[in-house]
Amino acid sequence: MSSSEVDSALFLLFPTNLVLSPILALVFVFLSVLWFYPGGLAWALSRAQRSIPGPPGIVLALSGTAGHRALAGLARSLQAIPLMAFSVGFTRFVVSSHPETAREILYSSAFADRPIKESAYELLFHRAMGFAPFGEYWRNLRRISANYLFSPKRISACGEQRRAIGERMVGEVKELMGRYGEVELKRVLHFGSLNNIMMSVFGKRFDFVKGEGVELEELVREGYELLGVFNWSDHLPLLGWLDLQGVRKRCRGLVRRVNVFVGNIIEEHRKRREKFGRTVEDGVGNFVDVLLDLQEEGEKLSDADKVAVLWEMIFRGTDTVAILLEWIMARMVLHPDIQSKAQAEIDAVVGNSGIVSDSDIPKLPYLHSIVKESLRMHPPGPLLSWARLAIHDVNIGNHFIPAGTTAMVNMWAITHDESIWSEPCEFKPERFMAEDVSIVGSDLRLAPFGSGRRVCPGKAMALATVHLWLAQLLHRFKWVPSEGGVDLSECLKMSLEMKNPLGCKALPRC
Numbered sequence: 353m354s355s356s357e358v359d360s361a362l363f364l365l366f367p368t369n370l371v372l373s374p375i376l377a378l379v380f381v382f383l384s385v386l387w388f389y390p391g392g393l394a395w396a397l398s399r400a401q402r403s404i405p406g407p408p409g410i411v412l413a414l415s416g417t418a419g420h421r422a423l424a425g426l427a428r429s430l431q432a433i434p435l436m437a438f439s440v441g442f443t444r445f446v447v448s449s450h451p452e453t454a455r456e457i458l459y460s461s462a463f464a465d466r467p468i469k470e471s472a473y474e475l476l477f478h479r480a481m482g483f484a485p486f487g488e489y490w491r492n493l494r495r496i497s498a499n500y501l502f503s504p505k506r507i508s509a510c511g512e513q514r515r516a517i518g519e520r521m522v523g524e525v526k527e528l529m530g531r532y533g534e535v536e537l538k539r540v541l542h543f544g545s546l547n548n549i550m551m552s553v554f555g556k557r558f559d560f561v562k563g564e565g566v567e568l569e570e571l572v573r574e575g576y577e578l579l580g581v582f583n584w585s586d587h588l589p590l591l592g593w594l595d596l597q598g599v600r601k602r603c604r605g606l607v608r609r610v611n612v613f614v615g616n617i618i619e620e621h622r623k624r625r626e627k628f629g630r631t632v633e634d635g636v637g638n639f640v641d642v643l644l645d646l647q648e649e650g651e652k653l654s655d656a657d658k659v660a661v662l663w664e665m666i667f668r669g670t671d672t673v674a675i676l677l678e679w680i681m682a683r684m685v686l687h688p689d690i691q692s693k694a695q696a697e698i699d700a701v702v703g704n705s706g707i708v709s710d711s712d713i714p715k716l717p718y719l720h721s722i723v724k725e726s727l728r729m730h731p732p733g734p735l736l737s738w739a740r741l742a743i744h745d746v747n748i749g750n751h752f753i754p755a756g757t758t759a760m761v762n763m764w765a766i767t768h769d770e771s772i773w774s775e776p777c778e779f780k781p782e783r784f785m786a787e788d789v790s791i792v793g794s795d796l797r798l799a800p801f802g803s804g805r806r807v808c809p810g811k812a813m814a815l816a817t818v819h820l821w822l823a824q825l826l827h828r829f830k831w832v833p834s835e836g837g838v839d840l841s842e843c844l845k846m847s848l849e850m851k852n853p854l855g856c857k858a859l860p861r862c
């Protein structure tokens with residue numbers, strides 16, 4: 353075991369020079385058996401009779417900023433790549449670092465629920481799609497969003513909006529270069545992405561320098577932080593009521609503000625509809641109008657449900673896209689040869705001074721390969737973001753998993769496994785020119801959007817946005833490092849972010 357792996361497992365040490373009474377000795381032996389059971393405390397207390405390989409004690413990896421790497425290391429060293437058991441407090445976990453067991457988990461009807469963290473519950477996300485328990489309500493939300501928010505027709509109808517926001521980002525980059533001589537790209541991407549989602553969901557654009565936009569940005573930032581934070585109350589129920597990390601208190605404060613903010617937007621839509629009637633035509637309107645239409649048609653969605661559904665889309669849709677694009681651009685700065693090859697491809701399709709649009713994207717296979725390779729090396733959800741929860745007892749391979757176990761897939765470990773990918777630590781988009789690998793969930797060697805019935809519903813929208821904005825940014829600028837260079841250190845919060853934001857220079861090309 354490397355030192356970082358040892359760091360991630362806690363072992364209880366008992367003093368050996370104590371003279372123990374027989375009862376204390378018995379307690380000591382009992383606790384040691386529990387503690388040193390493979391998979392640790394929570395597994396020792398479970399009904400599982402045959403143990404799954406895993407570290408004893410309590411694993412602290414998930415409370416750090418590199419949980420995906422620590423778990424991958426533990427699975428390798430314990431020869432538990434297909435399935436590893438571990439405990440966090442009293443929570444039982446299994447993690448798969450192999451495509452076959454990953455498929456079993458993600459496709460199994462037993463793992464159709466998600467464990468709800470206290471923060472998600474307090475933020476009312478159990479009424480939104482991502483955390484709603486499997487059942488009628490969740491199915492309805494998936495159907496509604498598939499028809500009205502993520503349908504191919506809707507995604508293509510938003511093409512002009514995406515292009516215009518991409519152009520605005522190009523303008524901001526130019527301005528920042530003029531003012532500072534370098535750009536911190538994350539901010540530009542974050543606000544572009546937030547506005548893109550706000551347009552699709554609320555039909556409204558925000559200015560993030562003053563007024564409502566500043567409030568919105570604060571709400572989103574606080575929400576990301578709360579959902580990303582590792583909260584001991586989720587795993588040590590006795591500590592739960594103490595709210596030692598203050599998560600519950602902050603969530604309640606945030607929910608009050610979000611209810612007012614989103615409630616006002618819903619009210620604005622209601623008033624507009626009273627004046628002008630329904631605005632959704634052929635499934636092409638914003639998502640607030642869609643939800644209001646459905647309510648008028650008898651769908652059972654309270655205002656609180658609507659707030660949860662709308663708010664979740666903003667959380668899920670904004671940062672994932674911005675974070676992925678920041679990693680891609682970091683790679684472009686680090687690999688000038690790959691950048692020039694992509695620019696040559698774009699120029700050949702669009703022309704030097706032309707405008708990139710959605711219709712050009714299918715003609716850019718090398719650009720697609722760059723996005724795939726970036727998703728392989730830097731999956732925004734390395735542990736597939738949100739875990740799954742066993743609704744009932746189930747077997748994975750020949751291992752028995754009791755109901756109530758949390759299951760995760762370590763997608764990062766799979767995409768960095770040298771028995772699956774040649775030279776996994778090298779950034780080589782060419783590998784996808786040689787082999788067309790699907791990234792939308794059918795091939796578990798690379799499934800950054802998850803798979804099975806809870807696969808990411810926003811994947812097509814996310815890919816349409818990332819491809820178009822990447823093409824626009826590469827077409828208009830040559831990207832070179834700033835004095836600080838590029839630091840690829842990672843930090844796992846709600847998504848896998850760059851620890852130090854990418855600073856670079858953008859030199860105009862046309």
Ligand code: HEM
Nearest residue numbers: 482668669672732733736800801802803806807808810814
């Ligand atoms: C690069 C961008 C994105 C990545 C890498 C990503 C990744 C993921 C992953 C790994 C999951 C869990 C899947 C599973 O359990 O099998 C997920 C779920 C989800 N994603 Fe995404 N996502 C992205 C963009 C988006 C966007 C743009 C939206 C919406 C606007 C979105 C909405 C959701 C929702 C609602 C769920 C929960 C689905 C459910 O539980 O039924 N995602 N995403």
